[in-house]
Each structure stands twice: as structure tokens, then as C-alpha cells.
Amino acid sequence: MLTAELASAGIKARREDGLEKLVTWDELVGIVARRLPGDKPFEGATVVDLLSTAGATLRIVPWTKLDGHPFESKAVERARSFVNVVAAMALDAKLDAATKAFANGDGDAAQLPSVAALATHDSKVG
DSSP states (O other), X not given: OOEEEEOSSEEEEEOTTSOEEEEEGGGEEEEEEEXXXXXXXXXXXXXXXXXXTTSOOXXXXXXXXXXXXXXXXXXXXXXXXXXXXXXHHOTTOEEOHHHHHHHHSSSOOOBOOSHHHHHHHHHHHO
């Protein structure tokens, strides 16, 4: 996502190709935080996938412009605070065990160790 704005109704997102989408809080069914593979071009970046009943997964990456709430500036803490804020707003959204540990802790998100693992992850959340 290029931008994501937290609003009273949900998350207003705009992709790099200009497509805009509003995913309401009650449409969010899951929140998954992961670190991408360590190799270039991914370099272990932390991403947050928001799974929606509308079939529109939103992927928040470190360079996504976030509005509507004051978030931390450091990438990992920013992702952690984003997970926690979205979880508080989307009460029906489930967090897997690894994402819960990330949200409640101070370490990194679980890492997808390879491009193949990322592809498997994407097929599950897409």
C-alpha cells in the first residue's frame, strides 16, 4: 500500500497503481505480521497483512504512509503499534500466535526464511 488512513469506518487504502479501497473494521478477519526474507530486495522488512472478508488483503510495508493515528517512527515499533491499534478497532480480526507474540513483545516478527516461504504465505493470505 502506498497510503493507509485509519478512519472511524475502517481503513482507507490507496495502492501504488491508484486504486483506492475502504475496508471496514467489521470486514477485517485477520492480522498477520511477518518479516520478509533477509535477502535483497526484501532485507527482512516487517510487513503487516490485513485479511478481509471482502477478499482485499491490505499489505502495510515500512514505506506505507500511515495517517489517522500517531505511530512510532522506527519500522519495527511502527508495525507493532499498527497491529495493536488495528486489533483494538477490528474486534473480530484474529491474530495468529506469532503475530500475538510480536504485538505483545519487544522482539521481531516471525521471519519468512525464503522466497518460497513468502510465496506460500502470500497464497494463504491473498
